[in-house]
Amino acid sequence: MAMKENKLDENVDGDYYVDDDCIGCGLCVSSAPDNFKMRDDDNTAYVFKQPENENEKHACESALDECPVEAIGNDG
Structure with missing residues (x-):
């Protein structure tokens, strides 16, 4: 389960995050x-635009739903 306090800095503000x-x-x-x-180093993804x-x-x-490590969160 993704944790908002651990979200990556690159995520734009909004409900979804990595x-x-x-x-x-x-x-x-x-x-x-x-x-x-994907980040420039291809090590992680991030939300660049909210839906x-x-x-x-x-x-x-x-x-x-498909994320194999449950790194995507939705606080909406």
Whole structure:
């Protein structure tokens, strides 16, 4: 389970975030490319844009559900 107090600094403010448990697998970027990016070092992902419509929200929820280490959180 992702913990807000451990979220990565690169995340934009909002409901969705990635915490420091991220292993950089890239699954969230594949599931929700409009909202997640890999850091330049490719070690972790982060939320660069919060979802702005139902399609993006669904994609973010899919990424959250699929994350193998539960590093994605939703405080909404």
